[in-house]
Amino acid sequence: MSMSEYDVIVVGAGIAGLTAARLLHGAGWRVVVLEARDRIGGRVVTERAGGRVTDLGASWVHGIDDAPLYDAVRGFGMRTVEFSVGSYQPYSRPTAYYDPEGRRLSDAEVTAFVDDLARVDEMLTDAIASSVSGTSYGQAADTVLASLDRPVERVERVREFLRHRTEEQYGVWIDDLDAHGLDDDETIGDEVVFPDGYDVLAARLAAGLDIRLEHVVTGVTSDTSRVTITVGDKEFRASTAVVTVPVGVLRSGTITFTPPLPEPVAGALNRLAMNNFEKIFLRFPRKFWDDGVYAIRRQGEAGVWWHSFYDLTRLHGEPTLLTFAAGPCAQAIRAWSDDEVATSVMASLREIYSDAIDPESIVVTHWHDDPFSRGSYAYMLPGSTTADHDDLATPIGGVLQLAGEATWTDDPATVTAALLSGHRAAANIAGDIDITTLWSR
Numbered sequence: 001m002s003m004s005e006y007d008v009i010v011v012g013a014g015i016a017g018l019t020a021a022r023l024l025h026g027a028g029w030r031v032v033v034l035e036a037r038d039r040i041g042g043r044v045v046t047e048r049a050g051g052r053v054t055d056l057g058a059s060w061v062h063g064i065d066d067a068p069l070y071d072a073v074r075g076f077g078m079r080t081v082e083f084s085v086g087s088y089q090p091y092s093r094p095t096a097y098y099d100p101e102g103r104r105l106s107d108a109e110v111t112a113f114v115d116d117l118a119r120v121d122e123m124l125t126d127a128i129a130s131s132v133s134g135t136s137y138g139q140a141a142d143t144v145l146a147s148l149d150r151p152v153e154r155v156e157r158v159r160e161f162l163r164h165r166t167e168e169q170y171g172v173w174i175d176d177l178d179a180h181g182l183d184d185d186e187t188i189g190d191e192v193v194f195p196d197g198y199d200v201l202a203a204r205l206a207a208g209l210d211i212r213l214e215h216v217v218t219g220v221t222s223d224t225s226r227v228t229i230t231v232g233d234k235e236f237r238a239s240t241a242v243v244t245v246p247v248g249v250l251r252s253g254t255i256t257f258t259p260p261l262p263e264p265v266a267g268a269l270n271r272l273a274m275n276n277f278e279k280i281f282l283r284f285p286r287k288f289w290d291d292g293v294y295a296i297r298r299q300g301e302a303g304v305w306w307h308s309f310y311d312l313t314r315l316h317g318e319p320t321l322l323t324f325a326a327g328p329c330a331q332a333i334r335a336w337s338d339d340e341v342a343t344s345v346m347a348s349l350r351e352i353y354s355d356a357i358d359p360e361s362i363v364v365t366h367w368h369d370d371p372f373s374r375g376s377y378a379y380m381l382p383g384s385t386t387a388d389h390d391d392l393a394t395p396i397g398g399v400l401q402l403a404g405e406a407t408w409t410d411d412p413a414t415v416t417a418a419l420l421s422g423h424r425a426a427a428n429i430a431g432d433i434d435i436t437t438l439w440s441r
């Protein structure tokens with residue numbers, strides 16, 4: 001067995017791992033990053049087949065006032081395009097709403113709908129704050145909707161919207177998410193996407209680091225003074241380690257921790273789970289949908305699966321729609337071919353656009369079947385608390401800590417959370433460490 005010694009071992013070359021490694025490397029520590037895949041970036045990955053730029057994982061910065069992520073984006077000189085619908089907010093967005101019969105809502109109808117939602121969101125905030133542990137978001141929503149003084153049809157439209165928002169934000173059926181699971185979904189400022197690909201961020205963070213690709217970690221052994229990480233027949237030793245693999249990998253048991261993860265880390269891990277959330281990109285020879293809108297949303301039964309379409313044409317000038325398969329829909333289509341997915345999506349689109357033409361290409365992601373993510377991001381099972389996120393990052397024995405999107409309470413499931421958790425891990429090791437050195441040195 002070969003053995004190498006470092007100051008710090010970082011497991012995982014996603015945004016959390018790269019951030020921690022870059023900050024520590026910049027502060028003079030000997031750092032190695034062990035990454036299972038043959039690429040860096042983790043859930044930030046861009047496909048460039050045929051010269052087309054397609055972000056298969058994260059797309060959005062959810063608010064440009066969201067420092068430090070947007071500061072990093074600007075610091076690294078990344079080009080952005082404004083696209084303010086990633087967080088599924090109904091307010092003030094150029095969105096075309098279609099009713100259950102496929103008729104576009106009038107401006108007055110949209111205003112009434114958005115007002116209903118605003119009222120329900122207010123009521124939900126209070127209902128969730130006073131809910132007992134174990135209440136699901138669906139149960140809290142049902143309670144509020146039962147007391148909403150509106151005609152049945154309008155109540156149903158709001159119910160659908162809450163279900164769809166839960167799916168698009170957390171990739172999970174509304175009854176499977178804890179009532180607090182959407183506590184932090186507000187965006188701050190405009191949202192942006194990346195015409196040159198989000199993976200530029202990972203590449204910039206990785207510059208100059210010692211990263212070992214195709215190093216699948218299977219064991220993490222720690223005592224009070226050092227950590228040993230096992231990769232096949234190799235051992236890597238260090239005085240401290242940061243493990244940034246997704247919750248899905250931690251829960252799968254494919255990495256053996258010796259001794260086992262203690263409380264409160266283990267308990268928090270049991271109350272979080274990986275979601276089902278896949279992206280579907282459809283490229284067309286020409287546009288057949290509404291001009292001047294960012295999103296198209298479908299109400300009623302026909303929109304149970306394919307309820308939201310995002311017009312990405314403004315990114316590259318090529319007519320492109322993005323839709324999501326989330327929660328039960330994502331589970332159901334796992335075994336489908338791309339053609340079957342395209343047929344199902346187009347059947348729904350044709351109920352609003354009878355002249356819709358077939359796409360010339362389709363890209364469908366498969367995050368749930370990826371052994372190094374096992375889903376797209378973590379969500380809170382009923383009974384969890386928001387503190388479970390931070391608890392997951394509780395330092396273990398002074399030599400080991402977890403980081404990654406799921407370990408950050410304020411805005412989990414995002415690139416921001418990954419970045420900030422990487423910074424916290426580095427600061428736990430090196431003391432006060434200025435996050436702006438990520439892009440300024």
Ligand SMILES: Cc1cc2nc3c(=O)[nH]c(=O)nc-3n(C[C@H](O)[C@H](O)[C@H](O)COP(=O)(O)OP(=O)(O)OC[C@H]3O[C@@H](n4cnc5c(N)ncnc54)[C@H](O)[C@@H]3O)c2cc1C
Pocket residue numbers: 011012013014015016017034035036037040041042043044056057058059060061062086215216217218244245246249255277278279365367371372373375376377403404405406412413414415416417418
């Ligand atoms: C489809 C999708 C859409 C999303 N949309 C957005 C969005 O628009 N905006 C946003 O802010 N966020 C979005 N996210 C979430 C965002 O991508 C993640 O929160 C963030 O990238 C997670 O970074 P991380 O470093 O915590 O984890 P990861 O990126 O998963 O990094 C962990 C790394 O660990 C590696 N690893 C796993 N197992 C092992 C092992 N055994 N040994 C060694 N290495 C291992 C993995 O390969 C990976 O590289 C989206 C995610 C997905 C999947």
